[in-house]
Amino acid sequence: MYQTTINDKLIFSGRGLHSGEFVKAELFPALPDNGITIRRADIPGTKPVKLTPFNVISTVLATTVYCGNYKVSTVEHLLSALYGLGIDNVHIDVYGEELPILDGSASAYVDQIKNVGVKQLKKKRKYLKFTKKIRLEKGDKWIEIIPSRYFKVTFGINFENSIINEQKKFITVTPNTYLKEISRARTFGFKEEVEQLWKMGLARGGSLENAVVIDRNRILNEDGLRYDDEFVRHKILDLIGDIALLGYRFYGHIRAYKSGHELNNAFARTLLESKSCYKVIELSDQFSFNPYETLVFEPQGT
Ligand SMILES: [Zn+2]
Structure with missing residues (x-):
């Protein structure tokens, strides 16, 4: 019934599905009521944006969200892993236009999240x-x-x-x-x-x-x-x-x-x-x- 975050920073890297380029995402523990925030860390001066369904700008091939004036694609498998494991608050720094596709499932995400563990925060969930x-x-x-x-x-x-x-x-x-x-x-x-x-x-x-x-x-x-x-x-x-x-x-x-x-x-x-x-x-x-x-x-x- 209490909100959660991850115990420690996590790094995911690999090829992006769309570009085929090497991309990287860093996940950080976050405070209660932060929700899931995302930032294009490869672009100087960008600020974290809290994700909602209204940030989605494209659903072709994958789910793409807008954070500020920049986009991040293929967010759904990471978001699925976070939600599936009951994690409420995380900040994601993304270096590139998309998250790595990894093995095409949420397997690498859940394994690493399980490794660092989930931290219970002092504030209740809604x-x-x-x-x-x-x-x-x-x-x-x-x-x-x-x-x-x-x-x-x-x-x-x-x-x-x-x-x-x-x-x-x-x-x-x-x-x-x-x-x-x-x-x-x-x-x-x-x-x-x-x-x-x-x-x-x-x-x-x-x-x-x-x-x-x-x-x-x-x-x-x-x-x-x-x-x-x-x-x-x-x-x-x-x-x-x-x-x-x-x-x-x-x-x-x-x-x-x-x-x-x-x-x-x-x-x-x-x-x-x-x-x-x-x-x-x-x-x-x-x-x-x-x-x-x-x-x-x-x-x-x-
Ligand atoms: Zn999928």
């Missing part, structure tokens, strides 16, 4: 407790939230491809389930689409090192999949990253079908704006807890 259903649709895609005493996600996808096909996954999101069931799922793409992107000068850093690549009925990665349904799990990873921009933990069950960054971001904006559909609450002290348990996204007992 939670959004959704009391009414909110739904958005676009074509055959939809996403909705219904009241729940937990943070749950149900996600469905349907591809006309024999490797992916129809996949559906339900999860009650806690740091433990996030770590085990979601964090290692990699992003994915089709060989012909990747080749098309390369021709357009996009996704220059994309490779079998950081994505599952499908060629018709075959997975090109030698080691195959990390989970049988890795595709839908990565969609949940992305959704958690996009929803992390809310800046609040919440109680509710998000159900989505074929949703992606664009609809996820529109949904995050709509959630914040739908003030008649939620209450902002703090949890009372009568919940007993140990430091580790504060990491777990516990159901509320009301």
Whole structure:
């Protein structure tokens, strides 16, 4: 029920998905109510900007945010790891136009965060407790939230491809389930689409090192999949990253079908704006807890 940050500074570096260039991000512990702030540290004079769903300026291929007058791309996997592990306050210094793509999942982020550990702060969290259903649709895609005493996600996808096909996954999101069931799922793409992107000068850093690549009925990665349904799990990873921009933990069950960054971001904006559909609450002290348990996204007992 108390806010958290990381115990120590963390550094992540590697190729960027878009540029293929070497990029670096440094994460710093932050004070209560800081939320997630980001700064283009490679540009002199830039100030930290607190991220909200309204900072998102592009959802093509990845989620891109504006911080000041400069952009940072591919923020969703780091944001997903932070939210998934229950971390509320962090400052991110970015050297470059995007975060490193690493292995295409949140695995490196969660491993390093686990290594330094999570620190509990002295100020209470504010939670959004959704009391009414909110739904958005676009074509055959939809996403909705219904009241729940937990943070749950149900996600469905349907591809006309024999490797992916129809996949559906339900999860009650806690740091433990996030770590085990979601964090290692990699992003994915089709060989012909990747080749098309390369021709357009996009996704220059994309490779079998950081994505599952499908060629018709075959997975090109030698080691195959990390989970049988890795595709839908990565969609949940992305959704958690996009929803992390809310800046609040919440109680509710998000159900989505074929949703992606664009609809996820529109949904995050709509959630914040739908003030008649939620209450902002703090949890009372009568919940007993140990430091580790504060990491777990516990159901509320009301
Ligand atoms: Zn992703």
